[in-house]
Amino acid sequence: MLSPYGVGTVDQALFGVMNVKHHFVRLWGLANKVVVLDEVHAYDAYTGSLIEYLLKWLKGLGCSVVLMSATLPTATRQALLKAWGVRSALPECAYPRVLVADQAGVRVDTFTAREQAPIQLLGLEESLDSLAAQALDCLADGGCGAVIVNTVDRAQALFQLLRERVPDDTVLQLFHARYPAEQRREKEQATLTTFGPPDASRQRPQRALLIATQVAEQSLDLDFDFLLSDLAPVDLLLQRAGRLHRHRRAWRPVAHQQPRLWVAGLCADRLPDLKTTHWGHVYGDYLCLVTWAILLREPVWRLPADIDRLVQAVYAPWPELDHVPDEVRTRIEDVCRVEHKAEAQFQQNLAKQLAIDPRAEPDAAYIDKPHGGDEDDTLALRNRTRLGDDSVTVIPLWVDADGLWRIHPDDAPFDPQQVVSHALARQLLARQLTLSRKALTVHLKAQPTYPALAEHPLLTQSQPLLLVDGVCRVGKLEVSLDAELGVCYRRVGEL
Numbered sequence: 001m002l003s004p005y006g007v008g009t010v011d012q013a014l015f016g017v018m019n020v021k022h023h024f025v026r027l028w029g030l031a032n033k034v035v036v037l038d039e040v041h042a043y044d045a046y047t048g049s050l051i052e053y054l055l056k057w058l059k060g061l062g063c064s065v066v067l068m069s070a071t072l073p074t075a076t077r078q079a080l081l082k083a084w085g086v087r088s089a090l091p092e093c094a095y096p097r098v099l100v101a102d103q104a105g106v107r108v109d110t111f112t113a114r115e116q117a118p119i120q121l122l123g124l125e126e127s128l129d130s131l132a133a134q135a136l137d138c139l140a141d142g143g144c145g146a147v148i149v150n151t152v153d154r155a156q157a158l159f160q161l162l163r164e165r166v167p168d169d170t171v172l173q174l175f176h177a178r179y180p181a182e183q184r185r186e187k188e189q190a191t192l193t194t195f196g197p198p199d200a201s202r203q204r205p206q207r208a209l210l211i212a213t214q215v216a217e218q219s220l221d222l223d224f225d226f227l228l229s230d231l232a233p234v235d236l237l238l239q240r241a242g243r244l245h246r247h248r249r250a251w252r253p254v255a256h257q258q259p260r261l262w263v264a265g266l267c268a269d270r271l272p273d274l275k276t277t278h279w280g281h282v283y284g285d286y287l288c289l290v291t292w293a294i295l296l297r298e299p300v301w302r303l304p305a306d307i308d309r310l311v312q313a314v315y316a317p318w319p320e321l322d323h324v325p326d327e328v329r330t331r332i333e334d335v336c337r338v339e340h341k342a343e344a345q346f347q348q349n350l351a352k353q354l355a356i357d358p359r360a361e362p363d364a365a366y367i368d369k370p371h372g373g374d375e376d377d378t379l380a381l382r383n384r385t386r387l388g389d390d391s392v393t394v395i396p397l398w399v400d401a402d403g404l405w406r407i408h409p410d411d412a413p414f415d416p417q418q419v420v421s422h423a424l425a426r427q428l429l430a431r432q433l434t435l436s437r438k439a440l441t442v443h444l445k446a447q448p449t450y451p452a453l454a455e456h457p458l459l460t461q462s463q464p465l466l467l468v469d470g471v472c473r474v475g476k477l478e479v480s481l482d483a484e485l486g487v488c489y490r491r492v493g494e495l
Contacts, residue, residue, distance in 0.1 A: 001029035010037060010051065011385040017053045017355045018383040019369040031061040039218050041069040041076060041235050045344040046387045048076065049351035052083035057358050059084055070096070070242070071235035071307060073315035081106075095308035119241055119259045119301040123266030124228075126277050128154065131228055132161050134262055139170060139207055141255030143225035144195055146210040148217060148240050149264075150230045150282050152176045156485045159211045171208035177215055179486040180396060182430040188220070195222045197247045216243065223247045225256040231265035231272050231279060233287040234294065234314040238307055261301075268296050271328065286340035289332045290314050293324045353381055391436040392444045394465040395428050395453070396481045405452065405464070407431060416450040416464070425458045432462055435479075437489060443474040 001012060002025075013035070016026035035058055043051065058065050067080060077099075078090070086101045093099075093108040100107045124130050131147055138145055149155050159174040166172050171194055175187045194208050216222060217239050223246040229237060245252075245259040265272030265279070265288075272292055274280030279288055294313050301310070313319060321329045356365050370381040398406040404413035407427055414420060420428065435441065444463040453459040465472055465479065472479040476492040 001026055010043075010047075010054075013054055014047070014050045014385040015383070017050065017057055019354075019356060019366055019371055020383050023356075027057055027061060030058060030063060032063065034064045034066065036066040036068065038068045040067045040080065041072045042218070044347060044387065046347035046351050047385060048079070049348045050355055050385065052079060053351070053355035053357070055080060055083040060358050070304075071238050071311045073235070073311055075315065075317075096304055113304045115305075116303045117245060117259055119244060119261055119303065121266075121295060121299050121301060122260060122262045123268070124262050124264055125267060126230070126265040126273050126279075128158050128161055131158060131264055132165065135162065135209060135228055136165060138226045138228075138256070139166060139209060141253050142207050143253040143256045144205060144208040144223075145226035145228070145256075146195070146212060146216065146222070146224045146243070147228040148212050148214070148230065150213070150232060150277070150279050152178045152213055152486070153489065154230070154277070155211050155213050156488060159485065162209070162211070166209065167207060169207055171205045172211070173208070174211045174485065175215055176213040176486060178433060178435070180431040180433050180481075183486070184433070188215075191216065191222065192220065195224060197221055197223055198249055216240075221246070223249075225252050226260055228262040229264065230277070231263055231288055231292060233283055234291045234310050236283075237261075237263065237291065237295075238301075238303070238310065241301065241303065263295070266292060266295055284340055284343070286332070286336040287314065289336055290319050290321070293321050293328070293332065294319065297323055347387065350381075350387075354383060389436040389438055390441050391434045392441045393432055393434050393462045394444060395431050395459070395462050396433075396465045396467060396487070398470070399466050399468050405466075409470075414452065416452040418451060419455045420452050420459075422456075422458075425456045428453070428462075429458050433487065435465075435487065437477070437479075439474050439477050440472075440479060440489075 001008075012026065013030060016023050016030065037051065040048075040051065055065060065084070081090070081099075081101055084101055086106055088106060090099070090106060091108050094110045096113050097108055097110045124134055131149075135145065135147055147158060149158060155174060155176050159172070162172060173187070173191060173194060175191050177184065179187055191210060191212070193202065194205060195210055198204075210216065210222075210224075214236075217236060220243075222243045224243050225245070227240065227244045229240050231237075232240075241261055244261060265277070272279070272288065274285050274288055291314050294310065298306075298310065318333075321332060324332075353368070354370065356369065370383050398409050400406065400413060402413075403416070405416050406413050414424060435444075444465070447463060450464060453462055453464060465481075467481060470480055478490045478492060480488050480490070482488050
């Protein structure tokens with residue numbers, strides 16, 4: 001962040017508002033710059049609260065800040081503006097809109113966006129068999145489509161289910177975040193090549209299907225003829241829908257002239273299964289259930305006109321749920337909503353305890369703040385930019401019978417007790433990925449220190465994922481690296 005121009009995740013900036021080593025250097029690096037934060041709707045209450053503290057600091061440092069989102073709830077927008085010092089009521093303005101807050105006050109204006117063809121919204125069961133059957137039915141008529149699911153395990157299982165069942169001429173691709181870095185870049189490029197915007201230099205396949213997780217939800221310019229998705233909060237479903245008929249094309253299959261989005265779990269006769277699918281763990285029960293309820297009466301989306309209306313309907317303080325059965329409404333409002341609000345309040349309070357307030361007196365600003373990035377203090381607080389399971393940056397390595405390591409099974413071995421060359425370190429760095437399975441992270445952090453990684457500056461933050469006969473065994477958990485599927489988890493005894 002000391003360079004004139006920089007691109008990265010928001011985490012590095014957020015450490016500037018915490019009591020980590022040299023945090024003031026991070027803030028100084030941002031001073032007097034234009035700071036752009038993209039997709040600001042996508043953070044939970046904890047990280048969102050830290051962003052509010054960051055905004056307070058950035059204003060004091062003379063920065064201009066650009067916040068970008070197509071699906072921002074009103075309450076979040078108001079909180080961000082309040083952090084910037086805006087206290088006045090916001091003027092009404094039609095969506096899509098641009099809002100500017102500066103010394104002259106708050107101004108807002110609308111603009112004209114290209115109208116998309118109406119999207120037909122359809123529901124199906126949440127099982128992988130149901131998703132696979134619908135994807136195959138769509139592929140029968142040709143076209144390039146996608147299935148976006150909420151977990152890597154689910155994506156891997158669906159890919160394996162479809163691999164033997166798709167027509168022979170189908171381009172079938174899998175894309176998620178559990179690949180080594182260099183392979184993930186290759187997967188991303190292959191995805192863009194197959195499903196990217198129209199390009200006269202390449203021909204779009206007649207039949208192609210992408211199985212992906214949230215990595216395909218934002219930032220990538222992808223264009224699908226048809227789309228299937230797991231149930232998710234409405235703003236994220238809208239982001240996914242933004243990849244459906246995204247570009248004007250001279251030709252699409254007849255069966256896919258109208259954009260259609262199938263949502264797994266969107267069945268009117270029963271609530272979605274949030275436990276077995278782990279959707280509730282990923283997004284929380286409340287937002288998934290309110291989205292389910294609101295979308296039951298929204299069979300057609302007209303974008304971009306409906307984006308703001310749908311987002312505000314789901315994120316309203318009291319969503320309109322009169323159309324669902326009383327027992328379902330009671331569960332959503334009295335149980336899930338209470339839990340959701342309590343969790344959000346807890347996250348906001350936690351962020352408040354960690355963040356350094358720019359308005360505090362210097363001699364009081366650091367009182368009771370934890371130190372460093374990974375150390376707990378007496379209050380059991382820890383500086384982190386995101387909540388959730390702890391993650392570890394790993395480098396998958398094959399271990400031979402002599403205890404030597406290899407980047408790939410057929411590569412030349414190297415000694416883990418010797419410092420690696422810079423050239424080899426860069427090869428190892430290119431194989432990094434982040435894993436967060438709890439049993440695995442505990443095991444990896446308890447490993448002995450190996451000079452090969454610990455004593456080279458590029459690799460000091462990485463742990464080796466040691467594969468013996470292709471598998472790392474941690475209790476009943478087996479972790480493997482598959483060339484096609486990426487890192488796979490399997491519990492001993494499971495098929």
